[in-house]
Amino acid sequence: MSKLQGLSFGLATVVLVVLATGYFMRDWLPPLKSDRGAIDEAMAATLVVTGLVFIATNLLLAFVAWRYEDHEGAKAAYWHDNTRLEIAWTAVTAVIMFAFLFNALKLWADMTSEAPRDAVVVEVTGQQFRWVVRYPGKDGAFGKTDAAKVDVDTENYIGLDKSDPDAKDDVLMVNDVYLPVGKPAAVRIRSTDVIHSFFLPNFRVKQDALPGMTTKTWFIPKVEGDYEIACAEHCGLGHYKMKGQLHVLSPDAFEAKLVELGPAAPEAPAGSPNQASE
Ligand SMILES: [Cu+2]
Structure with a gap:
């Protein structure tokens, strides 16, 4: 694959996914008619965060494919594990997941709590x-x-x-x-x-x-x-x-x-x- 092909492939993936997501999101939820707007906010936040991570990952992939393309006399770099890097990405992912989790648990607790007396x-x-x-x-x-x-x-x-x-x-x-x-x-x-x-x-x-x-x-x-x-x-x-x-x-x-x-x-x-x- 040529440099340009690799880069266009990565970029095309990102553009397609963003367009398709935007298209399906226009009416992916029926209009809200209750007091449960917090659920919509939680879903939107999840989509935005995972979407940004997805886009960043694909851009990085496209960049690496372009920057480190094979060429005459190139030698593959090789190394074994990187503890700091692995701890970092595990911790960052965990923090994001815990934020979602605590928010979801709070929503769940509200929904299943004792109903008001006048219900x-x-x-x-x-x-x-x-x-x-x-x-x-x-x-x-x-x-x-x-x-x-x-x-x-x-x-x-x-x-x-x-x-x-x-x-x-x-x-x-x-x-x-x-x-x-x-x-x-x-x-x-x-x-x-x-x-x-x-x-x-x-x-x-x-x-x-x-x-x-x-x-x-x-x-x-x-x-x-x-x-x-x-x-x-x-x-x-x-x-x-x-x-x-x-x-x-x-x-x-x-x-x-x-x-x-x-x-x-x-x-x-x-x-x-x-x-x-x-
Ligand atoms: Cu049934």
Whole structure:
């Protein structure tokens, strides 16, 4: 390879990568609609730092290819390790990685911290292949669920124990989540079968739904509108259609919506006298 070829090859790589990155970054994230801007900042910082290192490394590579090109009578230089150099690049890399790590741990701690007291609580249960959404109703308490009571035919997707008094006013729906704008939303995430992942791209919310445990996260929706809910964990053949909608409403519209959707159809409590039938 000639000197010029080596140099042009290195430079072309850098230019192509920078152009392609700029092109894909125009809309690589859907518009942010929550209070989680710090996640976007962390991603941008990571991209800028790793991007600069990438560009510097390639420019150095191009320079070395150009400067030390083979020629008549050239002798290859050879040396074995360089302790100072190795310590230096390990330490510098470690410092940068730790900065990212501590920032990420702080973000994670915020997202998984206890939700504010005035948060609207909603439960989302992943199930092949739907999101079952539940609000606790006026009593603020979710009714008990029991895996043995799960019955898709009667649409008791989460196995709600209808004899539990707390279950009486639970509001249930499938694939639609309603939240008031500007108020913290605390989400309880569960699964009845395999691992799913509750993903709200516009809100920078992505949390696995694990069978046998309840995971929690909270955020504040900032802009009214309808947004996509996706499943971000390949959970089976119907994964692609495991889609829902998050509707962010004004606080008044939200209250009205919950009343409209009403509690789950009540069932006669166990032991109560049978209704007369003719
Ligand atoms: Cu899924």
